Amino acid sequence: MRITIVGAGYVGLVSGACFADFGHHVTCVDKDATKIDALRNGDIPIFEPRLDDLVAKNSKADRLKFTTELKESVADADIVFIAVGTPSRRGDGHADLSYVYDAAGEIADAIEGFTVVATKSTVPVGTGDEVERIIRERNPKADFVVASNPEFLREGAAIEDFKHPDRIVVGIEDERARSPMSELYRPIYLNKGPLVFTSRRTAELIKYASNSFLAMKITFINEMADLSEAVGADVQDVARVIGLDKRIGSKFLNSGPGFGGSCFPKDTTALVKTANDYERPLSLIETTIAVNDRRKRAMARKVIDAVGGNVRGKRIAMLGLTFKPNTDDMRDAPSLAIAQALKDGGATISAYDPEGMEQARAELPFLDFCHDAYAAAENAEALVIVTEWDQFRALDFTRLKQVMAQPILVDLRNIYRKSEIEPYGFKYRCVGRPHEEI
The missing domain is CATH 3.40.50.720 (NAD(P)-binding Rossmann-like Domain)
Structure with missing residues (x-):
């Protein structure tokens, strides 16, 4: 399949390298020309075990490319991932979705033919609805569906997590997204990775619920540690x-x-x-x-x-x-x-x-x-x-x-x-x- 990933940061780069390693043809797009030049030269801007070798191997095989040109990459893609940052917004702590919405607008202008647009960025419930509205408004003739495909990668073990996941979550509102997303993850599914389809809003909430539960688990044992010290346990x-x-x-x-x-x-x-x-x-x-x-x-x-x-x-x-x-x-x-x-x-x-x-x-x-x-x-x-x-x-x-x-x-x-x-x-x-x- 032909995959375009908008955003060559941690999630986009790891996902792109792993998809390419499965045999898909992947293009990672980023506005940062310095980053793209570095990636083309094999210089990985983050430290993640094995990522440099994976990028080098798939770049050499011409399955993984890096560019600043979004239009051509999106036009040729079967699936376009939005993998830009969603940092906490200054002042109120909400996720800053400006990069997601900017990407959606640019994707809208470039779509040619049926395309699945999937958000891999961590986004609040309802973001997929807004992405769909933006694309529809910018390009009423576009033939597309919007899916939610949250990532569950642990830094330091991201490649292992991607290739051998506990679960793969895909949120859809249009059944036309089911077949291409299933085909995309077929190599992992053959390795017994459970592919779970839900509604789009459910998928968006799953990501936040998962991380919040793990955070609570860490905090629970830390409070038990304080009590253990006090009682001699x-x-x-x-x-x-x-x-x-x-x-x-x-x-x-x-x-x-x-x-x-x-x-x-x-x-x-x-x-x-x-x-x-x-x-x-x-x-x-x-x-x-x-x-x-x-x-x-x-x-x-x-x-x-x-x-x-x-x-x-x-x-x-x-x-x-x-x-x-x-x-x-x-x-x-x-x-x-x-x-x-x-x-x-x-x-x-x-x-x-x-x-x-x-x-x-x-x-x-x-x-x-x-x-x-x-x-x-x-x-x-x-x-x-x-x-x-x-x-x-x-x-x-x-x-x-x-x-x-x-x-x-x-x-x-x-x-x-x-x-x-x-x-x-x-x-x-x-x-x-x-x-x-x-």
Whole structure:
């Protein structure tokens, strides 16, 4: 099939590369000429494991192309995806749909022949109706249908998620969209990926509901972690055992410094705004947002307590800055609030992240960026694990103790245990587990 994807950002690029890898002919369109030139030269603007190889392979096979010219690409396409950004709108927190609607207008001017226009951007309920209205108004003669096809990709595991999904959701109002969308995903369906057709508005709500539920699950276990610390219980055992209940499941039950990234903060806020517009407030999600925001700065207080209640004039080392491992995404990362709170307390902060330091420089210019974990730890009063990158799971604590001013580890991701750290003479602090003095 001939596929055009409007928007060569994270979702558009991953989706385009994966569709091309299935044998479809894909053109990714973006207005950013610098980005398109870079992609043509094999320079991937984001970090996502295996994506560079996938783009290179399919570009070489002439199945994946990049252009700034929308008109010709849309005219030749069987399916056109809208995969532009929908950031939180300044002032009210609603999803900013201006890029979606601009794309719809340009697509309307370029349609030739029957075309499925599918929104892959995360959009509030009813957006598909407006996209359809815009195209119909701009080009009354256009032969098209509008579908909703939300993505469920985890940063750091996006290619695996795309090729082996838990579910594929397609929202349609016109049955003519069913056959081309089924054919598009046929290679995945043969791998037992469940293809679910719903109404368009249902599909739009499913995306927000899914992310909001996962955000609530993270926030729940974080609150259980706080209670575990207070009563002397171990939240990791709590999470493991309740996760054995198939009705609950084990995923997203890892306590830590709170959720961040490009999806959960934005999508929970947008869903709350939509619900309020319909006078159906979502109290659970509103509380989830509030608790998560408070938690990030609370993690800074945990660090301050670990070094005696005062960080003024002290150096603190942070390991990991991105909101999760295997990405360079700094959007709403817990490290932003933690670093700022430590700075407000008078600390000097050194930091290391395997992939996120370039992005972090713009957000946290006051950090002392280092070339590895051990350089960050030099003369530090405490070492704080903020993001659970694999390379932080087997640190050399003998070496760390030699370079640090104080042997204190604050493990906000619980990747170590107290019994593992004790022999090195470290004071250990974690999240949701007993941490007696040694």
